[in-house]
Amino acid sequence: MKPESIRKYRPFPAVDLKDRQWPDQVISATPIWCSVDLRDGNQALPTPMTVEEKLEYFEMLVRIGFKQIEVGFPSASDTEFNFLRRLIEENRIPDDVTVQVLVQAREHLLRRTFAALHGAKQAIVHLYNSTSPLQRRITFNDASQEKIKKIAIEGAELIKELVPTLPDCDLTLQYSPESFSDTELDFSLEICEAVMDVWQPTEENKIILNLPATVEWATPNVHADQIEWFCRNLKERNKAIISLHTHNDRGTGVAATELGLMAGADRVEGTLFGNGERTGNLDIVTVALNMNSHGIDTGLDFSDLSTIREVYERTTHLVVPERQPYSGELVFTAFSGSHQDAIKKGFDRRQKDKAEFWGVPYLTIDPQDLGRSYEAIIRINSQSGKGGIAYILDREHGYDLPKTMHPQVGTRIYALADEQSRELTPNEIKDAFFDFFVNVSAPMSLIDYELDHHAGERGEVACHAEISINGETRKISGIGNGPINAFVHALDQAGLKKFSLVDYRSHAVRGGSDADSAAYIQLQGEEQKLVWGAGVDSSIEMAGLKALVSAYNLLSAS
Ligand SMILES: CC(=O)SCCNC(=O)CCNC(=O)[C@H](O)C(C)(C)COP(=O)(O)OP(=O)(O)OC[C@H]1O[C@@H](n2cnc3c(N)ncnc32)[C@H](O)[C@@H]1OP(=O)(O)O
């Protein structure tokens, strides 16, 4: 911002709470979760969900494990009203799930809300009115604190009157001093206690006091101070469930919720992926998975996050950003070389050590626990390194390259990504590996060969091969203690050996559709140059000979 713009703004006042306790607390248990996707999320959509979309979404929330779901604002429109009616009349609300409905402290809206709840077995009626000085002055036209308190009390009284109209419903009552985050704390307390006086909660039938950061004005520690102050000063804390409802205007909704829990809150309202007004509500997926990643069971199941994301994107017409914690497309992907190297080593080490606890560099959780495959973890562009390329060739295509071959292959393939200025797909990486290193057939190629496994008394092997070299066809023969060794001797006798064989590995190609074998040979040339080549064939012997020919050709070209 320009300095003249910045002058418009003021610092946010700190809370006077010198002996705050929350910084020493640790989150060790799960809160009560309430999804507000179908209300706060839905009211923020350019095109609100249809009844059918809401039904699909509701069923998904139930499958995830939410036991409290704010289903809407039934007095706001026919769609909202009818949605609740369908849930009730079609018996779609499981016995262990409580639906919650939001309503302003206005008579006609309250009456319509209770009408919408007829037949519900259990419900939470959520009353709110805005309390902050800003809202009192602007929205409520310079209303006094007394007048705002009166709105809340009259709303609460009418609800008390309406409760007997739902005799078969197990009702819980909830009150939100909306805009709690910028309301004077003593006024929030006063108005909440006034509502409690009307509703007379008990330890068995507690009131829910929801303390929303309707707008996130300050750093998350201020929110925690506000929550701790409120919990410590509330007269009958044992008769209230303290609930958080954070928004994300400063980008710290998740942090504010976590600190709010440390400060004593019992319950969390939020939405999947943080949909909601402006920058959104708290992202419950993130907070719950943060807890899981510290070993806390939340009762919410995000093990099939891709399906959840698909339903969310289709019904809300919003897109989950690629960097969204846990759920974004790219959050378990490494493009850069040093990250890829460490991740590959982490996975290899886990397998080797059969480790009990998670510990892979750069990955706070195991992507498979969210239904994400390992395949997408390492992707290749010009920032990538040899470890990542080896990972792709191994995990996606079954080629387990010798460690000392990684630099030669890596350098060639990420140079290709650099030339093309783009990411290479796993198939392009395999194709490039084949083009550059596998079955290389010029200047020398192997046309035919025959092996005699009884060529000597000690089990030597004779190799009779037909090769083409620089366009000329030649027949060569040699004896050795195995096919590769025999072929090397044949080349030697033909005057073509200008190398020594340093290393040889082979394996069956994992997951290969045609049961291929892969072989890798490293040769050292006359100037001490070391070069690897690879061969792939359905015969393990032929794969070895092709690897030797590849290495020979690559050495000649180097
Ligand atoms: C922070 C939140 O997310 S709060 C939830 C917000 N969600 C929604 O608003 C979605 C659903 N809302 C609606 O469909 C409509 O706003 C309705 C049906 C609730 C009300 O509609 P309307 O009465 O036509 O209009 P509107 O919302 O503009 O009403 C404003 C009036 O209500 C008053 N009001 C606003 N909030 C409250 C409240 N909680 N309690 C009592 N009165 C309130 C305003 O002061 C204003 O009064 P005025 O007309 O005397 O100035």
Ligand SMILES: CC(C)C(=O)C(=O)O
């Ligand atoms: C109604 C309240 C809880 C709300 O949505 C908010 O304050 O953001």
